[in-house]
Amino acid sequence: MDTPRPAQMGRGPILSVSGLRVVFQGARGRVTAVDGLDLDVSHGEIFAVVGESGSGKSTVALAVAGLLPASASVSGEIRIKDLDVRRMPPRERRRMAGEEAGLVCQDALSSLNPCTTVGFQIAETLMVHRGMRRREAMEEAVRLLKLTGVPAPAERAQDYPHQFSGGMRQRALIAIALALQPSLLIADEPTTALDATIKAQILDLLLRLRGELGMSIVIITHDMGVVARLADSVLVMYAGRAVEVGTAEEVFARPAHPYTRALLEAVPRLGRGAEPLHPIPGAPPSLQALPPGCAFHPRCASVVTACSQTVPPLVELGHSHRAACIRLSQEANL
The missing domain is CATH 3.40.50.300 (P-loop containing nucleotide triphosphate hydrolases)
Structure with a gap:
């Protein structure tokens, strides 16, 4: 921050x-x-x-x-x-x-095509959207892999997703998302x-x-x-x-x-020692059977009767800070 x-x-x-x-x-x-x-x-x-x-x-x-x-x-x-x-x-x-808007999806392994090289999957985006020739697009794919910190990008561009580690696959997904400079x-x-x-x-x-x-x-x-x-x-x-x-x-x-x-x-926080988590x-x-009122109230340690009766609106707490809790709404109306 x-x-x-x-x-x-x-x-x-x-x-x-x-x-x-x-x-x-x-x-x-x-x-x-x-x-x-x-x-x-x-x-x-x-x-x-x-x-x-x-x-x-x-x-x-x-x-x-x-x-x-x-x-x-x-x-x-x-x-x-x-x-x-x-x-x-x-x-x-x-x-x-x-x-x-470039999207980096969840689960890098299932998001990449196992049948084509990582470099081609980046280059394909450029060929379809930018009309680049394959050689030019592959050169750009290597540059993007380098930008995202993949070591030996020219060689790794020829590898398949299963040959990448989890972290490298995540970098490859980010490279694909960056290809069109969103x-x-x-x-x-x-x-x-x-x-x-x-x-x-x-x-x-x-x-x-x-x-x-x-x-x-x-x-x-x-x-x-x-x-x-x-x-x-x-x-x-x-x-x-x-x-x-x-x-x-x-x-x-x-x-x-x-x-x-x-x-x-x-x-977990450093310095807590043996203090248990909460x-x-x-x-x-x-989502098909939401509780009435505030959806969190069955799990809330601060629940009051009104929590199950009303869906609380977001209440202004400062210039850009807002929260949706019935207690805050009641305090705002006092």
């Missing part, structure tokens, strides 16, 4: 999401994966969307990139620069997904299943790319340690809704929602 910020940060949002609602129609009925989400990401900003599995984080990433399946019903507004993503025809949306990089759980050393290297890479290329980054994660290392701003999601949003400094120093506090209390009791609710 104390890393240098690009000079262009603060020019206004490169990504603006307003009232985003994503509903899937399945065999068992309708599932609302994202419910009324708002967020703004400035130029050069690293914006973290954090929460447990099933909170709707990845659905937000796919919605922004225009890659949701046909079974998804989407409402609200998504704008990247001056582009209205939702109103784009499919052809333009596919172009935008690479040229304006203004916005969306990284969905980029450090999952990586050991601590490799995870630190990937986080350092993202910080370096932000500094060198001036791009904005949206990072989707459940790891509060990753948020503390990278993020300028944080949005905490639970059961498809935003429960807290603010700068990383505000959220870590003064967490206002019980869920945010619970996430932070569950993180896991969040229970499990996230099914």
Whole structure:
């Protein structure tokens, strides 16, 4: 959180999401994966969307990139620069997904094609979108592998994904996402299943790319340690809704929602000694059967009767800090 910020940060949002609602129609009925989400990401900003599995984080990433399946019903507004993503025809949306918003998907091994070399998978993007000849595109692929820290990039470009380590595969996915020089990089759980050393290297890479290329980054994660290392701003999601949003400094120093506090209390810290961790009791609710009122109230240590009766709105706590808790709403009305 104390890393240098690009000079262009603060020019206004490169990504603006307003009232985003994503509903899937399945065999068992309708599932609302994202419910009324708002967020703004400035130029050069690293914006973290954090929460447990099933909170709707990845659905937000796919919605922004225009890659949701046909079974998804989407409402609200998504704008990247001056582009209205939702109103784009499919052809333009596919172009935008690479040229304006690059997506680094979860699970690098399954996201890469096992039947073609890593270098060709990067080059293919350039041949399709930029009309490059294969030789020129392969040279650019080698440059991108070098940019993302892959050693001996000319040789490794000829390797297949199974010949890469987990960390190298993650770098290759980032290279593919960077191929068309997008203004916005969306990284969905980029450090999952990586050991601590490799995870630190990937986080350092993202910080370096932000500094060198001036791009904005949206990072989707459940790891509060990753948020503390990278993020300028944080949005905490639970059961498809935003429960807290603010700068990383505000959220870590003064967490206002019980869920945010619970996430932070569950993180191991140096200096705690033998002090036990405090896991969040229970499990996230099914999106097909959300509890009434605040969805977190069955697991909340600060629950009151009103929590099961009303869905709390986001309450302003400062210039950019907001949280959705009935206790905050009651205090605001006193």
